[in-house]
Amino acid sequence: MSERAPSRFAGVAWTGEGYQVEVLDGAGHRVVGPSGWAAGRVPELIAWLRELSGGQGLAVVLDSTNGLLDGPLTAAGLDVYRADPWLLPPRPRFGSVPAERLARTPLGSLARVTAEGGSLTGRAEEYHEAVRRGAPIQAAMTAAGRCFEHGPRDTPKVALTFDDGPDPVHTGEVLAILARYGARATFFCVGHHVAALPDEVRRIADAGHELGNHSWSHPFLPDLTPEQLVEQLDRTTEAVARVTGEAPTRFRPPYGGLSPEVLATLADHPSELTMFDVDSRDWTRPGPERIAANVLGGVRPGSVVLMHEGAGDRGQTVRALPSIIEGLLERGLEPVTVGELPAPRPDH
Template identity: 70%
Template sequence: MSDRATSEPTHVAGIAWTADGYEAVVLDAAGGPAAVPTRWGAARVAELAGWLRGFGPGLAVVVDSTNGLLDGPLTAAGLDVRRADPWTLPGRPAFGSVSASALAERARRAPASLARLTVASGSLAGREAEFEAGVADGEELRARLTAAGRCVQHGRRDRPQVALTFDDGPDPVLTRTILAALARHRARATFFCVGLHVAALPDEVRRIAEAGHELGNHSWSHPFLPDLTPSQLCEQIDRTGEAIARVTGAEPTRFRPPYGSQTPQVLATLAGRPTTVTLWDVDSRDWARPGPERIAATVLEAVRPGSVVLLHEGGGDRRQTAAALPAVLDGLLERGLEPVTLGELFDGSLGALISRPPAASPAAPL
């Protein structure tokens, strides 16, 4: 769905991301300030959503395409969330989004230029065809990375192991719930963390590592990677790796592109990095919040030996994922499939890699 916002809001809020959180600016219909600009740490998104709700149903909240962490929790809170694309905005700084003021002003002056984001449409509403074209254009380079063992989707099919992976965390509440479920089942997993959350919640990252799970790099702000320059993409990866290393003592060796972006430019940049591009072959579609039973069924219907399963612990309301996890783990163990880390899954099996892009919705907040 590519809904363009046509209604004119009574208030607009621009939300910019920075190195340590978010800045919010709220304007009224005449362009005057409706509140003093505020700053919010990345662990305070629930508070930010509550503050925004206080402006009433006439508020439109605007993010840009380099911020893929807020639309999930804000839409879950019942807010009207819209996306401004780079060709409608002034230039970005080397690190961070355009200013909150610029986002709010764009929404006030040209609301029809914004894409409305919903749970059903996902973060890339209106840009699905562009995403798919980018994946198709990257096929040749992806094949070369595959042959070199630098891009993986699943492990060997003759070993009874699978890898559960959790994106977009850590989360101030659900990370501990997920870790407890894994511990009860003596299962290991891999957590692809975003830098904003790592910096805000180092204790949760430490818990993941101390429990014996693997950590992966999922960028700093979950951007749509084709909208970044190569240097901006490298900055996202480097800062996230450094943030994880400050907590655990080691940088991750795996990078998962947000949304699974695989354009030639993105892949060429990643080819120069010392990390393995890590995709998936089973999409739980938990981002759509279809219910715990449906999430568990989707995983268990598709999983095979060697599968890499995409799940989420952050970046939105992930309570359904946490609720589905015990059933997923029980189902895997009943099938004789051992949940292991990606490092364990690919130990000695890097020949079993991808030949096609992952079968995931491009709009999913992966």
């Protein structure tokens, strides 16, 4: 990352089709014309932004409902800033505020996003507070069978789940490994990537795996209005159904960002809220051995395991996967989809 104070500001807005970009200089003048990038062209977008940043210091500004880009951008060495809702005018029901608005947000008010801190860098306290307030409601939903966290503990099955895809590279790698062992899994996809990579979605479905809904743009859900949240869910469901002919029935919230307000909206939505009981922590990129140890150290019969296959370099997850599956099989645990786990009984 450059140490130089940025003299250029690239606002990156998301839409149903991809990303809109405006690049302004310190005086607020356009450095280049506004540009649009299809969601599948992220590598090219990154290369272009890197070129623009050369020697100048470029601040890339995203909003908090765009959780798919900061990982790849920070990994590429770009300086990424997040504009939170209280700095911005109301956004449309679907999409972020315009790119120009993001590029014009005063730098001093923005949060610098780091690779280590992730998309919600600087909002950890607020995040934990929202989840803490939501926890009793989530527990009540789980008890009532409205939220799935794991299957019964006497079922010799485990559900591996892969979030944030599909991905042009890692989806194929994950599918090949699963096929080698005859294992099935669940893929919680983001609508943005589904629209960009329909062939990958089709491959997942054709191989007998389950598709789930992981929102459209990977927003921090407490920042959305109920209408915006429903739009994120329904558009993603439609995008998957258009490709596979079948609508996903499960939703997994980005970051597990479940405030009471978010849970109230989800309780009225037909999607089944689907969480996990084992976190591989693969997004911290601790090395394939550590990822496998996190999974195999935490897994029990009926477990649902959280892993990632998209929105960044998931090579470590891919390299960990064979040891994870072999470790499960050695213990007599069959890797299945979440839908193939029986519903938990109230006394478990």
